[in-house]
Amino acid sequence: MSELDKSREEPTGGARLLIDFGPLLVFFLANFFAPVPGPIKIFYATGAFMIAMIAAMLFSQIRFGKISPMLWFSGLMVVVMGGITIWLHDETFIKIKPTLYYTLIAAILGFGLYTGRPLLKAVLGSTYPGLDEEGWKKLTRNWALFFVCMAILNEAVWRNTTTNFWVGFKLWGAIPLTFLFAIANVPMLIKHGMNLTDAKPAEPGPVE
Template sequence: MSAASKEPAGGAKLLIDLGPLIVFFAVNFLAPVPGIAKIFIATGAFMVAMVAAMIYSAVRFRSVSPLLWFSGIMVVVLGGLTLWLHDETFIKLKPTIYYWFVAALLGFGLWKDKPLLKSVLGSAYPGLSEEGWRKLTRNWALFFLFMGVLNELVWRNSSTDFWVGFKLWGAIPLTFLFAAANLPMLLKHGLNAEDKAQPAEPGPIE
């Protein structure tokens, strides 16, 4: 793969995918304002950090992944509505929309017998069989469907501070644990463990 089309990997991928979320959590925790006002300041910082991540990806790797585009547009639009209307509901809905959109996209690909993760993560899983790709795509589709439901249950039945804590201490660890839990299945279906010992996850964590 040429340098002009190089995909983010390792630390750069984590910076792009997790950097904006880290900014969101840090600002929400450190903002010197009381109560609900923190979420609005954190949302503004989240928007700036997401745009910065997209610019970094475009400049450094000469590309912005479709999922990063989708996530970035949602952050700007729903974050903008959150600030404009002074209503945190919109930023809380953002993970649900993202999770269910990706789940629907992956499910549609399976229905068409085209596991879409293969086109996104092909280089991350060398040697994986077609059956492995189908199972991996199915697993992530179900996981994202579940995470959307979980996000809805949390934000509709808890405080804003609890929801932010859930995103940090619940959603992110669950995503990495789920990615790791798929490794035995991947090895069974041909993954070259010598080339790729660590499982990848399919997009920005919401």
């Protein structure tokens, strides 16, 4: 495969899972197995999360010749909020990171809809071939609302449960919810022209 072909290739299958969910799995495992007292584990896990996210970005660049805008944004959020968490020794910052991420993405998608530009089309156009303009508008609206709900849910979980529960929720709660929501959109996508033969089902970016 030439370098040009590689640069046009999209992550799929195991590579997509590794890029999108690998750092989150590392975060969960580091928090679970860190050989330190309970309250300190989150800081070790945060450091591991930052390293894993950077590694995922490097893998994407080396293997596929690019880093998606969503991965750039997610990686920046992890590094900045994770760095503040470790620097100030305050786990609040890593806990509110998903809230900020979901809120900002929802705001960007909402702004795109308001200005007549369903921005998901620019990010996921090759993922849903054949989808008409109305379908892109509905998909963008649906994901914007989903991200608002996820922001609210993250706030409810971290403010009312233990740190270990919140870390587990990110892996065992947020990921299944995202997959289920993506699947729930399929009938609407088919109705608006999505070509199932060439489609590459995907959610917009890494789960936070």
